[in-house]
Amino acid sequence: MSVCLENVSYTYPGETKPVIFNFSAHIEKGEFVSLIGKSGTGKSTLLKLIAGLFPCEEGIISVNGKTPGPGSVGYMPQRDLLLPWRTVIDNIMLPLEVQNKRNLTKADAEEWLKRIGLIRWKDALPKQLSGGMRQRVAFLRTLFMGSEVLLLDEPFAALDALTKREMHDWLLSIWKELDNTILFITHDLEEAILLSDKILLLHADHKVEEIIVDLPRPRSVDMVYWPEVQTYRKTIEKKIANE
Amino acid sequence: MSKLKRLLADYGAFGLLVIIVVSLWEWAARTGKVPSFIIPAPSKVLEMLYEQKQALLWVHTPATLKEALIGFAFSFAGGITIALAMHFSKLVEKMLYPFVLFSQTIPVIALSPIFVLWFGYDIWSKIAVTVLVAFFPIVISCYDGFKNIDQDYVDLLRSMGASKWKIFIKVEVPFAMPSLFSGIKMAVIYSIVGATIGEWLGASEGLGYYTRRMSGNLNAEGVFAAVALLTVLGLVLFSIATFIEKSFLKWNRKS
Numbered sequence: 001m002s003v004c005l006e007n008v009s010y011t012y013p014g015e016t017k018p019v020i021f022n023f024s025a026h027i028e029k030g031e032f033v034s035l036i037g038k039s040g041t042g043k044s045t046l047l048k049l050i051a052g053l054f055p056c057e058e059g060i061i062s063v064n065g066k067t068p069g070p071g072s073v074g075y076m077p078q079r080d081l082l083l084p085w086r087t088v089i090d091n092i093m094l095p096l097e098v099q100n101k102r103n104l105t106k107a108d109a110e111e112w113l114k115r116i117g118l119i120r121w122k123d124a125l126p127k128q129l130s131g132g133m134r135q136r137v138a139f140l141r142t143l144f145m146g147s148e149v150l151l152l153d154e155p156f157a158a159l160d161a162l163t164k165r166e167m168h169d170w171l172l173s174i175w176k177e178l179d180n181t182i183l184f185i186t187h188d189l190e191e192a193i194l195l196s197d198k199i200l201l202l203h204a205d206h207k208v209e210e211i212i213v214d215l216p217r218p219r220s221v222d223m224v225y226w227p228e229v230q231t232y233r234k235t236i237e238k239k240i241a242n243e
Numbered sequence: 244m245s246k247l248k249r250l251l252a253d254y255g256a257f258g259l260l261v262i263i264v265v266s267l268w269e270w271a272a273r274t275g276k277v278p279s280f281i282i283p284a285p286s287k288v289l290e291m292l293y294e295q296k297q298a299l300l301w302v303h304t305p306a307t308l309k310e311a312l313i314g315f316a317f318s319f320a321g322g323i324t325i326a327l328a329m330h331f332s333k334l335v336e337k338m339l340y341p342f343v344l345f346s347q348t349i350p351v352i353a354l355s356p357i358f359v360l361w362f363g364y365d366i367w368s369k370i371a372v373t374v375l376v377a378f379f380p381i382v383i384s385c386y387d388g389f390k391n392i393d394q395d396y397v398d399l400l401r402s403m404g405a406s407k408w409k410i411f412i413k414v415e416v417p418f419a420m421p422s423l424f425s426g427i428k429m430a431v432i433y434s435i436v437g438a439t440i441g442e443w444l445g446a447s448e449g450l451g452y453y454t455r456r457m458s459g460n461l462n463a464e465g466v467f468a469a470v471a472l473l474t475v476l477g478l479v480l481f482s483i484a485t486f487i488e489k490s491f492l493k494w495n496r497k498s
Contacts, residue, residue, distance in 0.1 A: 048398075051402045052401075052402070053398055053401055053402055069404070070401050070402055070403070070404040070405075071402070071403055071404020071405075072404070073402075075399070075402035075403075077395060077398070077399060079395060081395055081396055081399050083396070083413075083414070083417070084494045084495070085417050085492075085493075085494035085495075094403070094413070095403045097409075097413070098400060098403045098404065098405040098409050098413065099403060099404055099405075125493075125494055127494070145403055
């Protein structure tokens with residue numbers, strides 16, 4: 001078991017209503033799990049709890065059997081948050097500098113940049129990159145945190161539809177080579193179905209529904225036209241509408 | 244050529260206005276429309292500058308520059324120290340912030356005679372006045388620079404397991420820089436103003452002292468010559484600060 005949440009509740013300081021109540025989920029190693037649900041169902045808060053940004057006061061969270069603290073998972077927020085004064089490669093190396101680790105080197109970063117087609121931008125500043133490129137660099141930076149578990153909070157939400165499609169293609173292609181566990185927040189149902197093994201649907205009344213996406217891997221972006229995908233989509237839409 | 248064109252495009256309109264104003268001014272002064280002891284002709288001011296170049300350039304300008312620079316250095320060191328203390332400690336922030344604001348409501352000129360009593364007639368009273376006017380922009384710009392840092396970046400580094408020190412060095416300091424530099428640019432100009440005011444109170448050299456002596460003699464050319472030099476001094480310091488800012492903060496340039 002990679003990520004395990006047991007009866008987790010969280011209330012923001014100064015508020016009375018919990019944003020997360022009695023949430024439990026088990027995520028296997030190497031699984032790609034999407035969290036969907038309306039705004040205010042606590043999706044981002046959940047990731048921040050797992051990332052150790054907030055203290056988990058009720059319930060148990062464990063990552064690979066240990067209570068996670070800052071630095072134990074890779075967290076990628078919606079905004080790319082690349083440091084504007086650092087070059088692409090220095091942004092990717094940031095987590096290693098911060099953690100004083102040397103298990104990955106600049107050569108590894110260059111290797112990865114080659115793989116994702118951004119090697120000629122390695123010394124560019126973030127402002128010279130397009131939105132999709134910045135997101136890819138931010139993803140590499142998250143990978144370079146060296147954690148097996150990656151938490152991605154709507155990483156593609158700010159991109160236009162075409163770039164988003166490219167990013168799906170890109171993520172699916174590198175996903176094959178990774179053995180990371182991914183927890184992924186999105187509002188885009190097609191995105192969730194296409195990428196995930198499992199979808200957790202968070203309801204406003206704190207109930208959680210689990211939907212297993214039984215599509216073959218490796219997947220490709222063309223699969224969004226498959227009737228199965230559309231069926232999944234309809235089912236989930238109905239579940240959300242019936243709240 | 245293209246550089247010249249850009250210079251013209253950027254400063255052409257300004258240059259034209261200056262030429263028109265100076266010409267009108269010269270004409271008004273020469274034809275006696277304005278008495279020369281009120282506003283002297285620009286050509287007379289230049290003449291005065293030339294005649295007095297020895298004293299103005301080698302005695303008074305260096306004296307004022309020295310006071311301004313030492314005052315700026317104290318303001319910079321003190322301002323940053325206070326801003327950092329307020330950034331790191333809520334208690335210090337609560338204690339000092341009102342003081343910093345109060346210090347700006349003090350009419351400096353009213354207080355400065357006391358500075359002469361405290362610090363004497365030598366350079367220290369001028370430096371004290373300079374610090375009183377120049378440290379405020381440094382404190383506020385540095386403090387605001389830290390205050391307005393995007394928390395998302397801090398959270399990102401925290402999620403990486405960064406220590407407070409690492410967050411400070413890797414994120415907070417660089418993000419506070421543009422704001423700090425705005426403060427520095429203001430402070431260098433204020434330093435010149437502060438040094439000049441300081442000299443009015445009693446001094447034996449400096450451009451402020453010189454303007455006072457000249458106006459006592461109803462020598463408007465002399466006053467204007469010194470004011471022109473003070474302006475140039477301010478511009479030079481401002482340009483140096485801008486140059487350092489640009490080479491430090493390449494990432495922040497709008498392109």
